[in-house]
Amino acid sequence: MDPFLVKAIQLILSLSLLIVLHELGHFIPAKLFKTRVEKFYLFFDVKFSLLKKKIGETTYGIGWLPLGGYVKIAGMIDESMDKEQMSKPPQPWEFRSKPAWQRLIIMLGGVTVNLVLGFLIYMMIMFVWGSAYVGPDEMPDGFAVIDDFKEYGFEDGDRILEVNGNEFQNSLDINKHLFMRDVQNITVLHQDGSEETIEVPEEIGTQMFEKGIMQPFVPIQSAVLDTVIAEHAASKAGLKKGDSIISLNDVEIGYWHEIAPASFENKEKTIEVVFERNGEIMSTEVTPDEDGYLGVGPASEIEIKRNKYGLSESISKGFDYGYWTLRDYVYQFKYVFTKKGATQLGGFGAIGGLFPDSWNWFGFWNTTALLSIILAFMNILPIPALDGGHVMFLLYEMITGRKPNDKFMEIAQMAGFFLLIALVLYANGNDIYRWLFE
Secondary structure, eight states: OOHHHHHHHHHHHHHHHHHHHHHHHHHHHHHHTTOOEEEEEEEEEEEEEEEEEEETTEEEEEEEEEEEEEEEETTOOSTTOOHHHHTSOOOTTSGGGSOHHHHHHHHHHHHHHHHHHHHHHHHHHHHHTOEEEOOGGGOTTOEEEOHHHHTTTOOTTBEEEEETTEEOOOGGGHHHHHHHSOOOEEEEEOTTSOEEEEEOOTTHHHHHHHHTOSOSEEEOOOOBEEEEOTTSHHHHTTOOTTOEEEEETTEEOOSGGGHHHHHHTTTTSOEEEEEEETTEEEEEEEOOOTTSOOOEEEOOOSOOEEEOOOHHHHHHHHHHHHHHHHHHHHHHGGGGGSHHHHHHOOOHHHHHTTSOSSOOHHHHHHHHHHHHHHHHHHHTSSOTTSHHHHHHHHHHHHHHSOOOOHHHHHHHHHHHHHHHHHHHHHHHHHHHHHHHHO
């Protein structure tokens, strides 16, 4: 099956699951507090619905616009902007007639469900698949180090032993920790057998972001092809699994990490590839695509080990992983408000790109857990039209004893709604721009 289609199916399935459960988080407490729910929709039903059925007082349906979902709660100023209902006297079954604490629980329900769901999925992943790691013993050739980091004292071939004086089990996490965690020093084992503790500058993550350095440490692997994706540049040029790349356009290739820069410099240009196949030196011409992409993957020489956990340990490990996932996402959110960060915003294309090219349950659930935690965080932001906006006004009411008037709430809701639409259009516009021009 085409990788794009596989990603699209996973994206739709994942978002549908997350949206339905999020809306259930509002629906269930609303019903418990005897609040009427008029609609429960997956996707938006602008003008018409794909499917709908009324059961009791609630109409359940699927809309045609896949930008989210909603529950329409009677007596609540929301995206439906039902001014006619709000102009009538409050009824006992309406949202506005309920005590502030009940309304707060109803509004926090969706975020709570998504947050709990993300943690539960990570616990399930730990129980079923465990956690993968690559220690220094599993990386005999160490890392290739970008020039900017060699200035601090790192060398090609370094293996990571400790971070901030603590054993660092998964060496492949070092880039993430540098970018989003408080890394003060790193102890490495140089290829000559000597150990050295190297101090890392403060705000190294910010420096990496500003310079566009996301992978300062890349595992050293030989330039042997393991994956050759059909209908991509390498496949069209006749390259096969097992071929060992010797040079690209007269640039000598000794290791895998040297392929991408040479390919990128010659994107959309026809270049000569010299390679070895079954002991014979051969050559062919290849044209990297507009991204400098050849469509190949390495034959990994890195041994990946796994920690397996029992049920109780899976719960603690999954909770810990979920906590750091949330914490890392919140930390990197600050980059959105920079000039460069704004250009990195992505829409559905970027989200779909998080899923694996072929169906993989581990990849699907891992990405779904991440999206669930992201959805929880984004929804709690104090922006009108999001759950966080409603929570903000409810907290104001509970603290001051004064409820914002309906006219103000209508204006705030509309402003928030248009802001969100603008952000969605902008983010998806970034996806289209990158697809067309980068």
